Amino acid sequence: MEVRDGIDPTxxxxxxxxxxxxxxxxxxxxxxxxxxxxKGKFYTQRLVVAxxxxxxxxxxxxxxxxxxPAVLLDIMHREFTFFGVTFYPTDSxxxxxxxxxxxxTVILATALLGRVWCGWGCPQTVYLExxxxxxxxxxxxxxxxxxxxxxxxxxFDRLWRRSLRFGVYLxxxxxxxxxxxxxxxxxxxxxxxxxxSPLEHSGSFVVMAGTTALILFDFGYFREQMCTIxxxxxxxxxxxxxxxxxxxxxxxxxxxxxxxRGKKALAAEAAGTIPAKGDCIDCAACxxxxxxxxxxxxxxxxxxxACTQCIxxxxxxxxxxxxxxxxxxxxxxxxxAGQRTRKFRPRTVIYTLLLxxxxxxFGFTLASRNSYDINVGRVVGTTYDQLNDGxxxxxxxxxxxxxxxxxxxxxxxxTDPANAELRIVGxxxxxxEKGEMKRxxxxxxxxxxxxxxxxxxxxxxxxxxxxxxxxxxxxxxxPSTR
Ligand code: SF4
Ligand code: SF4
Numbered sequence: 455m456e457v458r459d460g461i462d463p464t465x466x467x468x469x470x471x472x473x474x475x476x477x478x479x480x481x482x483x484x485x486x487x488x489x490x491x492x493k494g495k496f497y498t499q500r501l502v503v504a505x506x507x508x509x510x511x512x513x514x515x516x517x518x519x520x521x522x523p524a525v526l527l528d529i530m531h532r533e534f535t536f537f538g539v540t541f542y543p544t545d546s547x548x549x550x551x552x553x554x555x556x557x558x559t560v561i562l563a564t565a566l567l568g569r570v571w572c573g574w575g576c577p578q579t580v581y582l583e584x585x586x587x588x589x590x591x592x593x594x595x596x597x598x599x600x601x602x603x604x605x606x607x608x609x610f611d612r613l614w615r616r617s618l619r620f621g622v623y624l625x626x627x628x629x630x631x632x633x634x635x636x637x638x639x640x641x642x643x644x645x646x647x648x649x650x651s652p653l654e655h656s657g658s659f660v661v662m663a664g665t666t667a668l669i670l671f672d673f674g675y676f677r678e679q680m681c682t683i684x685x686x687x688x689x690x691x692x693x694x695x696x697x698x699x700x701x702x703x704x705x706x707x708x709x710x711x712x713x714x715r716g717k718k719a720l721a722a723e724a725a726g727t728i729p730a731k732g733d734c735i736d737c738a739a740c741x742x743x744x745x746x747x748x749x750x751x752x753x754x755x756x757x758x759x760a761c762t763q764c765i766x767x768x769x770x771x772x773x774x775x776x777x778x779x780x781x782x783x784x785x786x787x788x789x790x791a792g793q794r795t796r797k798f799r800p801r802t803v804i805y806t807l808l809l810x811x812x813x814x815x816f817g818f819t820l821a822s823r824n825s826y827d828i829n830v831g832r833v834v835g836t837t838y839d840q841l842n843d844g845x846x847x848x849x850x851x852x853x854x855x856x857x858x859x860x861x862x863x864x865x866x867x868x869t870d871p872a873n874a875e876l877r878i879v880g881x882x883x884x885x886x887e888k889g890e891m892k893r894x895x896x897x898x899x900x901x902x903x904x905x906x907x908x909x910x911x912x913x914x915x916x917x918x919x920x921x922x923x924x925x926x927x928x929x930x931x932x933p934s935t936r
Contacts, residue, residue, distance in 0.1 A: 476747035488597035494766025515636035573760035709734035740764035855891035905932030
């Protein structure tokens with residue numbers, strides 16, 4: 455690493471080893487942050503992404519695909535619908551593949567792009583930076599005004615602004631809680647709740663109130679601590695990120711030795727009349743804008759959510775002082791050290807191969823998934839009986855689940871042996887609501903001479919009202935001699 459003016463830039467950026475948490479004061483109290491937004495290229499791009507994600511979040515439980523909500527996680531009925539496909543508990547393997555696929559995607563994305571999810575897609579960042587903080591700014595004024603007011607005594611001005619802010623927060627949190635719950639109960643049920651008295655659905659009312667309170671607490675008070683203290687993903691960074699991963703980073707080679715100075719001093723440096731220092735003018739704009747309260751110049755930190763605000767802040771400073779942009783930029787540790795950034799490295803190749811394998815298996819399993827889940831078994835504790843005329847009877851049970859998303863009915867008959875008789879306990883056709891699983895018992899009667907060595911295979915045919923025909927096999931038991 456280059457050394458300027460006899461100062462090792464790596465050493466120069468190491469400060470205050472006792473500073474362990476950016477949101478704690480030295481007395482151990484919460485240090486309230488007032489990050490100043492930095493408008494720039496990345497801020498605008500993130501704004502577009504954020505509002506696109508908010509629109510998607512609101513739309514997914516409302517819009518319908520194939521007559522079903524795009525996403526519905528109906529835990530009560532154990533049905534999970536994603537983009538028109540409903541999964542049931544019997545689909546646990548497909549769901550497992552799906553979850554492993556999502557996990558591997560996150561791992562690969564982090565290995566390549568660092569905490570891109572935290573900065574661009576995480577709801578914590580999206581709602582805090584693009585909904586709650588703008589409301590705060592609108593009602594309570596810019597950051598320096600808020601900080602000054604908060605440090606002073608309670609006044610009428612402070613009281614009404616704070617009350618109005620939390621009033622608006624409450625409305626927004628209530629709306630978010632409703633959308634959130636729509637993912638679990640469906641928009642139709644939720645609309646009904648809205649028009650009825652809370653006493654008629656007190657349980658759901660409590661859930662709604664609790665969810666609203668949690669959202670309000672998180673975005674109104676807890677804020678960046680969700681990322682710096684609570685989120686497990688941040689803790690996994692040290693194993694997911696490597697020196698080739700893209701991170702938001704300050705370039706100490708270019709920036710150090712930093713020194714506060716104005717345009718006059720910079721012009722003198724450019725003219726060579728005074729010794730040149732690093733490009734960092736120690737203006738602290740990158741620190742003031744950071745939503746987690748860290749100084750990016752101290753190197754890669756767990757608290758950095760890669761929100762790019764310090765890039766925008768520093769780029770605008772560089773524009774002002776006539777230096778090239780990118781003192782803080784998306785880069786890799788290897789690139790900062792003057793080495794090549796490798797996209798293809800053993801871990802990313804292995805992750806990619808695993809990812810392709812898992813998503814392929816998921817697609818294949820999904821495509822070959824049946825509309826009906828049929829299970830034929832023996833009634834527990836039974837073998838066979840022999841009637842007075844020698845006929846052998848076996849007692850079976852069918853468990854059939856309708857996975858078509860529509861109400862259906864079915865009949866069942868024996869196709870082999872042809873002389874066997876099926877006696878259903880109940881009536882046919884058997885009705886099945888969408889997603890319903892029904893258990894039906896039946897007796898199979900076969901002449902004794904059909905049984906050979908104590909067993910005989912049985913073939914059943916299930917005929918469904920949508921025209922689907924499915925076969926199932928079963929082994930009949932009988933006496934072991936003919
Ligand atoms: S914004 Fe740029 S110039 Fe200002 S302190 Fe941060 S890194 Fe240095
Ligand atoms: S250091 Fe920069 S990228 Fe990281 S959280 Fe702070 S402002 Fe965002």
